[in-house]
Amino acid sequence: MILHGNARGGGRELAIHLMRTDENEHVQVHDVEGFMADDVRGAFQEIEALAKGTRCQKPLFSLSLSPPKDANASSKDFEKAIAKAEDALGLSGQPRVIVFHEKGEHRDRHCHVVWSRIDAETMRAIPMPFNRLKMRDVSRELFIEHGWTVPRGLINKAERNPLNYTLEQYQQAKRTGRHADELKADLQAAWAMSDTRAAFEHALQDKGFRLARGGRRGFVVIDHQEEVMSLPRWLGVKTKMVRERLGPEKDLPDVESAQAQYARDMAEKMGGFAQELRTRNAARLAERSTQKQALIERQRAERSETLQRIEERRIEEVRARQAKFPNGLLKRAWSWLNGENARIKRENEAEATKAQMRDEAEKHDLIQHQREQRLFFQRRMEERRDKLSQQHQEISRERADFEARANLSREERKQAFMDRRQAASGQRRGPEPER
Structure with missing residues (x-):
């Protein structure tokens, strides 16, 4: 069902609109x-x-539910849809009005629901963020649930075909995997939006599956990891119904042929990923080289400035210590006789030693600080290089694995599949794969 809704005021006008019999043949x-x-x-x-x-200016939420043309939706179907919608919108338990309209050449039946947004206990309006997205999701779910053709505007754009993945999407999909409910939803969505074999195969490929001819069940689908699933079982329909829509399965490739072709396609995709990683690595190395040179130039300027500042301070301090000695011949002679000159000399030597130690400490601290900067930068470069190398090795292994799978015999393919399943962590949920 298509769901349209919005928060609004004007209850009197809305009531008049809902009860108009001049625009609707039947109002219930x-x-x-x-x-x-x-x-x-x-x-x-x-x-x-x-x-x-309250301060709410739009206390009503009006929702219309329209099934596809010629769809035979019962009142119970509408009630179930309303329950899903009000749960998604956060309006469960709120006062509501339900009105049915019938009009048009085919007496198309649709429904209007109006809820109160005001929570009587808290005297606050129920917030309804992202209500359009929520209604779209409920609408898509209803189309799939009833087996109606899903309108293109409701089709989820987040396709799961690994041949359409970016490198990041492929790595993420490999890490997270697919759950059984996602698999079932993908297959049912492809089934609901397709009325011919060609359309169904295209929809399956967008979801990351290939249609093939199985042994016991006739129609099966496979994914890029060579999982084989009975199509009727996952759709929840009889094989006869699948055959009526898709035609005889004898024209489909057998499982081994479909798996081999998928493996070849995936090997080609892995080759593209490997080239992308090499290109990225070269670009990042060039970028890091530029950043490293900039760091060195910045450190050189900082060191030169610091050394110049230390030298200028040393000269000023030497002049200040020298100025402590008395001026004039008689004053100098007297300072020699009374020991003042010796005292000043000892004091200046102590200050000079202390200043030298301070200057050396500042130079050492600067050198250590700059060394730590270079080490941190180098570690980041090495970590990034190791990560890229690991990714490249993984992609290369997977490419080799897909290439090997493309040329396996039936028994070898079956054994390789079982080995991969035993090595995989976790357990698969949902119906077991068909062989």
């Missing part, structure tokens, strides 16, 4: 729940009266 008030009144206008008046105790 299906439910008035949570109100003292038993009619639409009275219910909306109660909502607006309650909202006067």
Whole structure:
């Protein structure tokens, strides 16, 4: 069902619109729940009266639910859809009104639901962030659940075909894996949006699957890790229904052929990833080289400035110590006789020694600080290089693995598949793969 909704005020106008018989051939008030009144206008008046105790300007949330043309949706189907919607929107338990309309050449039936947004206990309006996204998700779920063709505007754009992945997407998908509920949702979505074999195969490829001919179950799908799944079992339909839509399975490639072709495609994709890593590595090495040279130039300037400052300070201090000695011949002679000259000399020597130690300490601290900067930079370079090397080795191993899989015999392929399953961590949820 297509869901459209928005928060609004104007309860009187909305009630008039919902009850118009000049625009609708049939109007049915299906439910008035949570109100003292038993009619639409009275219910909306109660909502607006309650909202006067708050600062909310839009106390109503109006939602329309429209099934596909010619779809035979029952009242129970609408009620289930409404329950899903109000749960997603955070309106469960709120007073509501449900009205059915029928109009048009085919007497198309759709539904309007209006909730109160005002929480009577807290006297606050229920916040409804991202309500459009939530309604879109519920709408997509309803199309898949009923087996209706999913409109293109509701198709999830986050495709899971590994041949369309970027390097980061592939690594993330490999780390996180797919859960059974995701697999089932992907297969059911592809089934719901396709009415021919060609359309179904295209939809499967967008989700990362290939259609093939199995042994016992006829129709199977495989993923890039060579998992084989019975299509009817995962769709929850009979094989006869699958055959009616897709035609005879004899024209499909067998499992081994489909797996070999998928392995060749994945090997080619891994080759592209390997080249991308090499290009990235070369670019980062050039960037790091530029950054390293900039660091060296910055340190050289800092060191030159510091040494110049220390030297200028040393000269000033030497002059200050020299100025302590008396001027004039008689004063100097007298300072020699009374020991003042010797005292000043000892004091200056002590100050000079202390100043020299201070200057050496400052130089040492600067050298150590700059050394730590270079070591930190070098460690970052090595860590990044090791990470890129590890990624390249992993991609290369996987490429070699896919290339090897493309040329395996049936028994070798089966044994390799079992070895990979035993090595994988965790247990698969959902129906077991078909062989």
